[in-house]
Amino acid sequence: xxxxxIPFSLSFLKRIVELPENFRIxxxxxxxxxxxxxxxxLFPEFLFNPNFSIYYFIIPMTxxxxxxxxxxxxxxxxxxKVFKRPPxxxxxxxxxxxxxxxxxxxxxxxxxxxxxxxxxxxMSSETEGSTSDSSTEIGxxxxxxxxxxxxxxxxxxxxxxxxxxxxxxxQGFTTSSMTVEKIRELIDEKFEPVENDLSSFKKDLNKxxxxxxxxxxxxxxxTESFEGTLTDMKAFQAEISNPLNFMRxxxxxxxxxxxxxxxxxxxxxxxxxxxPLTVPIKEKETIIIPGGIQVxxxxxxxxxxxxxxxxGIPSSQTFSKPTESKDTQIGKExxxxxxxxxxxxxxxxxxxxxxxxxxxELAGDMLNEQGDDCIDxxxxxxxxxxxxxxxxxxxxxxxxxxxxSGMDVEDSLIQLYxxxxxxxxxxxxxxAHYAKLxxxxxxxxx
Numbered sequence: 001x002x003x004x005x006i007p008f009s010l011s012f013l014k015r016i017v018e019l020p021e022n023f024r025i026x027x028x029x030x031x032x033x034x035x036x037x038x039x040x041x042l043f044p045e046f047l048f049n050p051n052f053s054i055y056y057f058i059i060p061m062t063x064x065x066x067x068x069x070x071x072x073x074x075x076x077x078x079x080x081k082v083f084k085r086p087p088x089x090x091x092x093x094x095x096x097x098x099x100x101x102x103x104x105x106x107x108x109x110x111x112x113x114x115x116x117x118x119x120x121x122x123m124s125s126e127t128e129g130s131t132s133d134s135s136t137e138i139g140x141x142x143x144x145x146x147x148x149x150x151x152x153x154x155x156x157x158x159x160x161x162x163x164x165x166x167x168x169x170x171q172g173f174t175t176s177s178m179t180v181e182k183i184r185e186l187i188d189e190k191f192e193p194v195e196n197d198l199s200s201f202k203k204d205l206n207k208x209x210x211x212x213x214x215x216x217x218x219x220x221x222x223t224e225s226f227e228g229t230l231t232d233m234k235a236f237q238a239e240i241s242n243p244l245n246f247m248r249x250x251x252x253x254x255x256x257x258x259x260x261x262x263x264x265x266x267x268x269x270x271x272x273x274x275x276p277l278t279v280p281i282k283e284k285e286t287i288i289i290p291g292g293i294q295v296x297x298x299x300x301x302x303x304x305x306x307x308x309x310x311x312g313i314p315s316s317q318t319f320s321k322p323t324e325s326k327d328t329q330i331g332k333e334x335x336x337x338x339x340x341x342x343x344x345x346x347x348x349x350x351x352x353x354x355x356x357x358x359x360x361e362l363a364g365d366m367l368n369e370q371g372d373d374c375i376d377x378x379x380x381x382x383x384x385x386x387x388x389x390x391x392x393x394x395x396x397x398x399x400x401x402x403x404x405s406g407m408d409v410e411d412s413l414i415q416l417y418x419x420x421x422x423x424x425x426x427x428x429x430x431x432a433h434y435a436k437l438x439x440x441x442x443x444x445x446x
Contacts, residue, residue: 021072028068032061351394353420354429357413363398364409375399410437 039047039057046056351359366374378399382392402412417434420427 024068353425353427357430357433360398360413364402367402
């Protein structure tokens with residue numbers, strides 16, 4: 001009975017041999033490093049103990065290196081001497097590289113030139129000039145064919161030139177030169193739009209460069225102007241935050257002597273400073289007459305009246321009334337006609353009717369909430385806002401009107417609106433304000 005024979009195949013060895021050597025070294029090195037890392041983490045005694053490391057690390061890694069690196073190197077010798085087989089060559093690449101193709105084309109061109117030289121030697125002396133010119137044309141044509149890849153034409157030409165008369169070869173050369181010219185014309189036609197596109201693209205690039213330069217210059221100018229504005233804003237902020245500048249500005253316009261009494265409001269102090277100084281009026285003194293009648297000393301007539309001790313009655317019955325101050329006279333004039341001082345800015349065109357109504361409403365609310373203290377507050381706000389003297393006087397007149405007239409804020413607003421309608425001053429904002437007041441009154445009545 002014949003025992004079955006198991007064929008021993010070396011296919012895995014062939015596959016190992018076919019692998020590149022650098023790739024094999026990389027695989028074996030990575031396997032050794034992974035195996036050593038596993039031993040270091042899990043079984044360190046197998047790695048650091050010499051008795052165990054020989055069996056568990058050195059011998060296995062040596063075998064792996066021999067199989068992966070040494071065996072492929074010595075495989076051809078083993079096959080030749082032990083198994084008596086010819087060494088297998090590694091598989092060559094089917095496709096040649098570009099350098100090999102170029103070398104083949106160059107060798108073919110040189111062989112073709114040799115054949116053409118032989119054929120040109122057979123030609124007669126009459127056609128030597130034409131053949132010399134045609135040989136140069138043939139050389140240029142062959143180079144063009146090498147560039148364009150027209151190898152078939154050259155092969156046909158070789159077959160036609162060998163063993164043919166010189167006259168027939170001359171005709172073949174002329175036809176081949178014509179084909180080369182046609183190829184050149186075709187190439188020029190194909191590349192002409194590309195050249196046009198390249199020139200237009202170049203022009204576009206130059207335009208883009210010019211636009212970029214212009215934008216860069218504009219950005220530079222903008223940054224310079226922005227930096228200048230920032231410096232101006234910083235200087236203005238520093239000037240505003242400096243209290244000395246603020247005090248100097250208002251100390252020049254205000255007389256410091258009028259600020260001696262802090263209890264008096266600033267408006268009254270300014271009014272007193274604007275009025276020229278008069279002779280102070282003496283207080284009333286009572287003169288005791290022996291008859292028992294007390295007569296004030298200033299009740300005598302300025303026209304020369306006198307008091308007699310017998311009757312105690314002055315010779316003239318007209319007594320001079322005490323002089324009233326200018327402020328009280330102004331107050332009486334305002335109280336007698338409160339809307340005159342308020343309507344002046346409307347006729348001058350400084351304020352509209354709607355804005356005037358809003359100011360009156362705000363001043364009335366402040367008087368109701370804070371009382372007379374709101375006057376000083378309004379003065380400070382007017383200074384901070386930098387209002388003109390005319391606008392400040394308008395606000396003061398509004399407050400005086402509300403205090404002295406005894407009218408309600410809504411009544412004064414309605415009166416102002418009606419007066420403006422009579423005069424012919426129209427304002428949409430005032431119309432809306434008046435409609436709102438009428439609606440509020442109707443709601444309150446309900």
